[in-house]
Amino acid sequence: MKSVILCVILCLSLVLSGCSAGQAAPSATPSTAAEIDPTQAQSTELFAMDTVMTLTAYGPNADPALQAAAEEIRRLDKLLSISSEAGEILPLNQSGQGELSDETAALLQRALEVSRETGGLFDCTIGPVMDAWGFPTQNYQVPEGGLLQSLLARVDYRQVALSGHTVTLPKGVEIDLGGIAKGYTSDQIMDVFAQSGITSGIVSLGGNVQTLGRKPDGSLWRVGLQDPRNPDQTFAVVEVEDQAVITSGGYQRYFQEDGVTYHHIIDPRTGYPADSGIISATIVSADGTLADALSTALFIMGPEEAETFWQAHQDRFDAILMTDSGQILVTAGLAQRCQITTDDAVRVIQ
Amino acid sequence: MNRKFLWMSGILLLLLAAALFWFLRQRGTEQHVAIISQNGQILRTVDLDTITETETFVVGEPGAQNTIQISPEGIGVISADCPDQVCVHQGLRQHGPEPIVCLPNGLSIRFSATDPSGLDAVTGGAAH
Numbered sequence: 001m002k003s004v005i006l007c008v009i010l011c012l013s014l015v016l017s018g019c020s021a022g023q024a025a026p027s028a029t030p031s032t033a034a035e036i037d038p039t040q041a042q043s044t045e046l047f048a049m050d051t052v053m054t055l056t057a058y059g060p061n062a063d064p065a066l067q068a069a070a071e072e073i074r075r076l077d078k079l080l081s082i083s084s085e086a087g088e089i090l091p092l093n094q095s096g097q098g099e100l101s102d103e104t105a106a107l108l109q110r111a112l113e114v115s116r117e118t119g120g121l122f123d124c125t126i127g128p129v130m131d132a133w134g135f136p137t138q139n140y141q142v143p144e145g146g147l148l149q150s151l152l153a154r155v156d157y158r159q160v161a162l163s164g165h166t167v168t169l170p171k172g173v174e175i176d177l178g179g180i181a182k183g184y185t186s187d188q189i190m191d192v193f194a195q196s197g198i199t200s201g202i203v204s205l206g207g208n209v210q211t212l213g214r215k216p217d218g219s220l221w222r223v224g225l226q227d228p229r230n231p232d233q234t235f236a237v238v239e240v241e242d243q244a245v246i247t248s249g250g251y252q253r254y255f256q257e258d259g260v261t262y263h264h265i266i267d268p269r270t271g272y273p274a275d276s277g278i279i280s281a282t283i284v285s286a287d288g289t290l291a292d293a294l295s296t297a298l299f300i301m302g303p304e305e306a307e308t309f310w311q312a313h314q315d316r317f318d319a320i321l322m323t324d325s326g327q328i329l330v331t332a333g334l335a336q337r338c339q340i341t342t343d344d345a346v347r348v349i350q
Numbered sequence: 351m352n353r354k355f356l357w358m359s360g361i362l363l364l365l366l367a368a369a370l371f372w373f374l375r376q377r378g379t380e381q382h383v384a385i386i387s388q389n390g391q392i393l394r395t396v397d398l399d400t401i402t403e404t405e406t407f408v409v410g411e412p413g414a415q416n417t418i419q420i421s422p423e424g425i426g427v428i429s430a431d432c433p434d435q436v437c438v439h440q441g442l443r444q445h446g447p448e449p450i451v452c453l454p455n456g457l458s459i460r461f462s463a464t465d466p467s468g469l470d471a472v473t474g475g476a477a478h
Binding site: 046202254 | 456
C-alpha cells in the first residue's frame with residue numbers, strides 16, 4: 001500500500017507542476033538575450049512574395065527594426081519577382097540578355113550552384129513548366145504530355161550563361177528565383193534585425209521560419225513541423241537558434257482534377273509533381289537561402305538519395321523527412337534537438 | 351478487499367481532481383482571441399472563450415469572399431471563392447502561432463493564444 005501512495009504522490013506532483021511527457025526540456029545555457037524584457041516584443045504581418053509574413057522582434061529597437069525589415073521585404077519582392085516591371089528578372093526573361101546588379105547576380109550564382117550540387121533537382125529555370133500547370137496564377141490545369149515535353153526542353157540551369165553581371169539565356173529559357181527568394185529574404189531580415197541592435201527575433205515567411213539568437217528568456221526557439229497527413233497538427237518540434245527551418249510539402253498548394261491531386265513541387269526530370277516517396281522535407285540550416293532550395297531538392301530526391309546527399313553535405317544543413325509510408329528520418333545533427341510528437345517510426349541518419 | 355477498493359477509489363478521485371485542476375489552470379492562463387483582418391484592416395476581434403453557439407458570416411466583396419465560422423471548437427474559413435482553398439484546408443482553430451490565411455483575398459485570422467505545446471512558429475509545406 002505504501003508503494004501505491006508513493007506512486008500517487010509522484011503522479012500528483014507531475015500533474016500539479018504542469019509537466020508534459022515528451023516535452024523537450026528548455027536549454028539551460030544562458031545567453032545575452034536573457035536580459036531582454038520579453039514584454040518589448042513587437043510583431044507585424046504583411047503580404048508579400050505571394051505569401052503572408054509574420055515578423056517578431058524583441059527589445060527597445062523592435063519597432064524601427066520591423067519597419068526596416070518590411071522595407072527590405074518590399075525592395076526584394078520588387079527586385080526578384082518574376083512579374084515586376086521594376087525588377088531585374090522580368091526584363092531579363094523578356095530580352096534573353098541583361099546586366100544584373102551585384103545582389104541579383106550573386107543570388108543567381110547561388111541558385112546555379114545549388115542546381116549543380118543537386119543535379120538539377122532544384123532548377124531555377126523550371127518557370128515555364130510551373131506556368132503550364134497554372135501554379136503562379138492559380139488557373140490550374142493538367143498540361144498535355146506533348147506540351148510538357150516541349151517545355152522541358154527549356155528547363156535546364158546549364159543553359160544559363162552568367163559571366164560577371166551579364167546573363168544570356170537561350171530562346172525560351174526563363175529564370176525564376178522564386179524557389180530561393182524567400183530563404184534569401186529571411187537571411188536579409190536577420191541582417192536587418194542585427195544591424196538594428198536586435199538580438200532576439202523570429203520570422204515566418206509563409207511557413208519559412210528563420211530565427212535570430214535565442215528567445216528573450218535564453219531558451220531555444222521551438223518550431224513545429226506541420227503534419228502533411230493532418231495539417232492541423234504537428235509531427236515534430238525542433239529547437240533552434242540562429243537558424244532557418246524551411247519545409248517543402250505537397251499538402252498546401254495543390255489542386256484536384258478527376259479525383260487526382262496535383263501538388264506544386266514539380267520534378268524537373270518529368271514535368272509532373274514529384275512522387276519520390278517523401279511527403280515532407282524540412283531543412284534546418286544557418287543559411288536560409290540554402291535551406292529554401294534544398295527543401296525542394298530533397299523532396300524531389302526521395303529518401304535514399306536524400307540520405308546520401310546529406311551525408312556528403314552534413315556540415316551545411318540538417319533535415320527531417322517524412323516518407324509516404326509514415327517513417328520519419330532525422331539527420332544525426334538534429335537528433336538531440338528534435339522531438340517527434342507522433343507514434344511514427346523514426347530513424348536517425350548517421 | 352473492501353478496504354483496498356476504498357483506497358483505490360479515493361486515489362482515483364484524487365487523480366481526477368488534480369487533472370481537472372491542472373486543465374482549468376492551463377485554460378485560464380491564456381485568453382483565446384482571434385483577430386480577423388482583410389488587406390491590413392481589422393474587421394472583427396472575437397473572444398473565442400465566450401462562444402457558445404456556432405455563427406457563420408461572409409467577409410469581402412463578391413469575387414473575393416470568405417465564409418468564416420465561429421464555434422466553441424474554434425474559428426476557421428469554411429468556404430471561399432479563391433482557387434487554391436488553402437484557407438479552407440486549415441480547418442477550425444483556437445490558437446496560433448501561425449495565422450489562418452487566404453492570400454488571394456488578403457484575409458488573415460491571427461490568434462492571441464500561442465500553441466499549447468509552446469511553439470514559437472510552425473513550418474509548413476510552402477517552399478517550392
